[in-house]
Structures are given as structure tokens and as C-alpha cells.
Amino acid sequence: MMSQDSRSTLHSLASNPPTSDKFSNLVDRAIDTLDRLLDSDALSASERAQVALKILEMAGASSPVAAKPAIASPSNGRSSDVASTALDRSPTRFLPAHYVQIDNFLSPDENREALEIALNNQQQFITSTTTTNAENYRKSWVLYATLFPSFYELLKKKIIKTVPSILAQLKMSEFLISKVEMQLTAHNDGCYYKVHNDSGSATTATRELTYVYYFCQEPPPFSEGQLRLYDTELKEGVANSYSTYKDIEPRNNRIVFFNSRCKHEVLPVRCPSQKFEDSRFTLNGWIRRVEV
Numbered sequence: 001m002m003s004q005d006s007r008s009t010l011h012s013l014a015s016n017p018p019t020s021d022k023f024s025n026l027v028d029r030a031i032d033t034l035d036r037l038l039d040s041d042a043l044s045a046s047e048r049a050q051v052a053l054k055i056l057e058m059a060g061a062s063s064p065v066a067a068k069p070a071i072a073s074p075s076n077g078r079s080s081d082v083a084s085t086a087l088d089r090s091p092t093r094f095l096p097a098h099y100v101q102i103d104n105f106l107s108p109d110e111n112r113e114a115l116e117i118a119l120n121n122q123q124q125f126i127t128s129t130t131t132t133n134a135e136n137y138r139k140s141w142v143l144y145a146t147l148f149p150s151f152y153e154l155l156k157k158k159i160i161k162t163v164p165s166i167l168a169q170l171k172m173s174e175f176l177i178s179k180v181e182m183q184l185t186a187h188n189d190g191c192y193y194k195v196h197n198d199s200g201s202a203t204t205a206t207r208e209l210t211y212v213y214y215f216c217q218e219p220p221p222f223s224e225g226q227l228r229l230y231d232t233e234l235k236e237g238v239a240n241s242y243s244t245y246k247d248i249e250p251r252n253n254r255i256v257f258f259n260s261r262c263k264h265e266v267l268p269v270r271c272p273s274q275k276f277e278d279s280r281f282t283l284n285g286w287i288r289r290v291e292v
Contacts, residue, residue: 093234097246099258100169102162105213110154111253114215117148118184118281125186128193131201139191140266143184145285155283156180159211159255163287166209166257175208176290187225187280189271195230197239198260198286207260207286214250214282221278225250225269232262239263250280260286 106114125141145152159180167174199207212227227248230241241263248256258264269280 092236095232095234095259095262097229097231097244097258097262098170099229099246099248099256100166101248101254101256103251103254105158105255106155106253111215113151114184114213114283115217115281117151118143118186118215118279119277121147121184122276128185130196131204137196138193139187140193141186141188143186145182145184148184152182155182155213159287162257163209170257170259172208172259177287178206178290179288180285181207181288182283182285185282185284186276187222187266187269187282188276188278189222189274190268191225191266191280192268193266195241195263195265197232197263200239200261204260204286206288206291208289209257209287210260210262210264210284211255211257211287212282212284213255214252214280216250216252216281217278218252220252220280221273221275222269222271222280224267225280226267227256228265228267229258230263230265234261250282 121143124147125143128138128140128142130138160177163177164174198210199205216222227250228245229248230245233240233242239261247267271278271280
């Protein structure tokens with residue numbers, strides 16, 4: 001809930017647009033506001049962002065603000081997104097199948113701990129579903145992060161620390177992080193997930209970045225199960241996949257990041273033993289932006 005002062009500020013700005021003489025000063029103040037966002041105790045981060053982004057919105061797409069870099073706060077991994085909102089409103093946008101891959105993301109001990117969590121909680125896994133409840137579209141089992149809170153916090157911190165570098169490599173605008181979602185997924189023999197994206201519904205629209213951390217027994221007792229990432233076209237809010245794609249191997253202790261709007265799928269896994277402990281395991285999830 002915004003404070004009365006914040007509402008008054010936004011109302012004033014909406015009723016009295018800035019003159020050309022004040023424009024430059026307002027833009028500079030907006031950038032300064034974002035820069036000081038996490039240092040202020042007067043308002044919450046989201047409230048301060050709403051005021052600043054309102055000024056930037058009034059500046060328009062042709063203003064010099066579009067050329068300014070987003071402001072990041074290294075203290076907690078949060079950052080501000082100015083350009084991506086305008087891009088998302090574009091009628092047509094092409095997203096290449098770009099991803100960032102980091103091998104040996106966790107220490108050997110942390111990697112083993114992830115496997116132990118999966119094996120020790122076999123009875124707690126539930127059948128996976130989709131947001132559309134489509135039949136025969138996804139086959140796997142999931143374990144929610146509420147059952148491994150300590151490891152969730154460990155992995156979340158490592159991921160947030162990595163986000164600025166990932167966004168730069170993917171050429172994505174920085175954004176204020178609201179949440180890091182996480183689940184542990186098991187794919188055994190014949191499991192798959194057909195073509196989809198991770199931000200295609202009203203409840204998932206704020207997902208910006210998808211990550212997949214792979215772990216398994218060594219040597220891997222399964223084969224195939226590649227992540228196939230498609231070149232994607234966003235047209236009037238609808239994501240359409242091209243026939244061109246990149247396949248990513250699910251190697252132990254590897255993490256992969258990509259734009260949540262990109263279409264992708266998990267190819268069928270082959271696990272001859274069909275034993276749970278021989279599954280293709282992932283800690284996967286989504287990094288959401290603050291909605292303003």
C-alpha cells in the first residue's frame with residue numbers, strides 16, 4: 001500500500017506534467033531517486049520506485065533517459081528496470097535463443113547436499129502440473145522449496161549475486177527483484193516437458209529470468225533430457241517459437257539462465273533403471289521483477 005505522500009506526489013505529476021524547463025531536472029532527480037532507493041527509510045523500495053518510474057514514464061521513450069544505464073544496488077542484488085517495460089509493449093520483438101551457462105556453480109559439498117535433499121525426500125515429491133492444466137504436456141515430479149529452506153536461501157543468494165552479470169551477457173535490462181521462486185524437479189525414464197515459456201499467463205507475467213541448476217549421480221545414470229531453447233518472437237504479448245533452437249546438455253553442477261519469455265522444452269529422458277535415485281534432477285525456478 002502506497003503512503004499518502006506517495007499518492008499525492010504521483011497525482012501532482014499526473015495533473016501537472018513537467019514543462020520543458022523542468023524536464024531535465026526531473027529526469028536527473030528520478031535517476032537520483034532510483035540511485036538512493038535502497039538507502040532511504042522513509043518509503044519502501046517499491047514505493048520509491050513507483051514515484052521515480054512515474055517521472056520516467058512521463059519523460060517518454062524519446063527522452064535521454066532511454067540511453068542511461070539501469071541503476072543497480074549491489075547490496076542486495078536488486079536493480080531498476082527502465083527500458084524493459086517499454087520494450088515489452090512493442091508490437092513485435094525477437095528473442096534469440098541466448099543463454100548463459102556456468103559449470104561447477106556450487107562447491108562439491110553443496111552439490112552433494114542437493115542430491116541428498118532429493119533422495120531423502122522422495123516421498124514428498126508430487127506430480128508436476130502446468131498453469132494451463134494441459135493434459136499430457138508435462139511429466140515429472142516436484143518438491144517445493146518450503147521443504148528445504150536452508151538450501152533455498154543458500155542457492156538464492158548465489159543466484160542473486162550472479163544476476164547482474166547474467167543480465168549483461170543476455171543483453172537484458174536490469175530490474176528490481178521481488179522474488180526468487182524455486183522448486184526441485186525429478187525427471188525419470190520417459191519424462192518430458194513440451195514447448196512452453198515461463199511468463200505467458202497473468203500469474204507469471206513478472207517472471208524475467210529462468211534458471212535451471214542440474215545435479216545427479218555420477219556418472220550420470222540417464223541420457224538425453226536436453227533443454228531445447230527456441231528463437232522466439234513476441235507479438236502483441238504472444239510468444240511464438242521458431243524452428244531454430246539450441247540444445248543444452250543437463251550436466252551435473254551446471255546452471256543455465258535465459259529470458260523467461262523464450263520458448264523452451266525438456267526433451268524426453270532415458271533412464272534404463274527407472275530408479276528414482278537415477279533421475280535427472282534440477283533446482284529450477286524464476287526471478288521475478290517488482291510490479292509497479
